[in-house]
Amino acid sequence: MDLVILSAKGIIILVLFVITLLIAAYSTWGERKAAAFLQDRLGPNRAGVWGLMQPLADAGKMFFKEDFIPAQASKWLFILGPCLAMLTALMSSAVIPFGDSIRFMWDKVSYEVPLQGTELNIGVLYIFGVVSLGVYGVMVGGWASNNKFSLLGAIRAASQNISYEIALGLSIIAILMMTGSLSLRSIVNEQASFFEWNVFTQPLGFIIFLTCAFAECNRTPFDLPECETELVGGYHTEYSSMKLGFYLFAEYINMFVSSAFISTLYFGGFHYPFMNEVGSALEKSMGAITGHNIATAIQFILFFGKIFFFIFFFMWVRWTVPRFRYDQLMNLGWKSLIPLSILNIVITGAGLLFNFKYASWLIAIVMIVLAITTTVKAPKREMLTQQS
């Protein structure tokens, strides 16, 4: 009996793994397409229909390139770097609930397996821990390359990730206070009704979390560890072939996982409005097993819809905003995001005391009002056209 559940779990994990890799591969294609469309171009469209074979072509190219290790590099760490990056990226999706559960009959016994790698009662902490390890891949690789640009990139990555992890953790704490649990599944179940999605109860926390997620994924506007204009390629300057491929791939997996994490924490995870009604109607019409499974499939698909939106959002921002300067990055992290998230915790705590869930809006409203009044009062900036 245990064996059946174990093998079902194994299949779910395998499927999620394959889906993660597929999505990461097609994110590279999507990134190029999104970039092209935002810049009035067409993007890759030669390999297959709409260029859908492009990831395969890219992978083929990566595999057949020369795998070069610099003579003065420390060889084992040079190899370890991309492996660590990939490992930590793949590990983090294990605790995200992708749907309710799957029911099936085996040997006349019915089973119910949750659609999740593993249900941990410290799911948030697990992801947080794995994310905090993600920087090792970059640091080890950057140091082992024995190249000044790589080292600078690695150091930037380290300080950036550590700085933004604090604000990331503090912005989650507000949610944990509201849910009272570290388990991702109970956080999702807490957001059952649409207006209790955490994005509506925690707008400020959401913005802070989103910003920090961008910084943790090393995505524009926080892609200083690999900024071409200053550091050639940053930490992966010396990398080539599939090692470079691993680094780039890990970035896209991180993007996928953080999109999933954002959807789970703030956008109700696999929940959608009228989910329970749809679920019970399906179970009534199609039976407890098929109906339930179809309801789960709908949740799964909608959850991925949310994830895809956030992946697109990552790309959208990348092709909109220029890179921050390093001091701006540090100022934003330490002087704005951390105090704001602490304020958010305090306000949320006070709100919980008086059973008022939407307390976080107070800060948001105060900030908006302040911004509007100061803008109205301020003298107009002189942006006049110069007339000779």
Added chain:
Amino acid sequence: MQLTNRAKQVSNKEMTLAEKMYLPAFFSGLGITISHLFKKKVTIQYPEVKKYLGPVYRGHHVLKRDEQGRERCTACGLCAVACPAEAISMVAAERKKGEENLYREEKYAAVYEINMLRCIFCGLCEEACPKQAVYLRHDRMVPVFMERDEVVYGKERLVEKMDDRYVRANNSEVKATPTEPSLTRAAT
């Protein structure tokens, strides 16, 4: 000095809170980029769709024949002298009896070669030619080559085919300056 009237005076005033918050500007930027998602794409799918490059485009060279199909080139070498990239070389030969229907003048180019790696498509050969023999087609480009021995174009690829004659569009933009009154560009 002012070159355009689009210059903007930038003020260095202290930013207001809304500007410091970065988010309003950020969202307006997102709005601008997303609006481009639905705009018409400017890409031309090159090998399938070719853009008309205009009547003055300088493309593939062609050694013209006259109305009776005789080669006009007389191997004077002026094009080779004019060529700044020294891409043109030729060997002259004397016309034999019975070849009057092949070559217009008594002297002709037995070998006429243009090195397409050297050619910069400046069109000076066309201007230098006293016999209106060499032209740079406005409607065809030199194709991409994969091998180095494909690069030097000999007469077999330069001389105009009778079934594929080159007529330059006679429009007002192109000012033809005929050196031979009977053989204006329009006449070919």
Added chain:
Amino acid sequence: MTEFLNFFKTLTPTGYLFLVLTALTLFSAIGVVTARNPIYSVLALIATFFCLSGHYILLNAQFLAAVNIIVYAGAIMVLFLFTIMFLNLRREDEESKTNLTKMASVVVGGLLMVMLITIFRAKNAQVTTVSSNTSFNPNTGLVEHLGGLLYSDYILPFELVSVLFLVAMVGAVMLGKREAGDRHF
């Protein structure tokens, strides 16, 4: 030999896991002190922390395991690595390996070992009698239990530690603060 084999036969899967983890822990901990290159040393230390987290999980203390990884492996060791990368330590740099430092380290290490051995020998007798399967509460390491304990029985030490952190932070800010006549880099 047969005794040894029998010991292995009696082990549960958890027992095997424990043995493997312990071997890994010892291996990486020895790596920390024997590695010539400080970077390798730090990486071995990170591996040690990982193995320790594994031990915490085996003890059903998931919260401790996660926090150990987040705080030690994820933050403090990153800072270690960060500083060591800046230091540019060369292998031929033998300055710190004079006879005096060697002697001192032998004495300190020996004392520590003696101390540990005495502690374990003293504790050993107690552990076997006190510890039994019935008294072990599997919920000890879980978040709820830990939180309840921290905010009830151990509230004073908890708050004192937070004051300690505050003092450390204020000190860091004071050190990092630019004074009026300072150079601007």
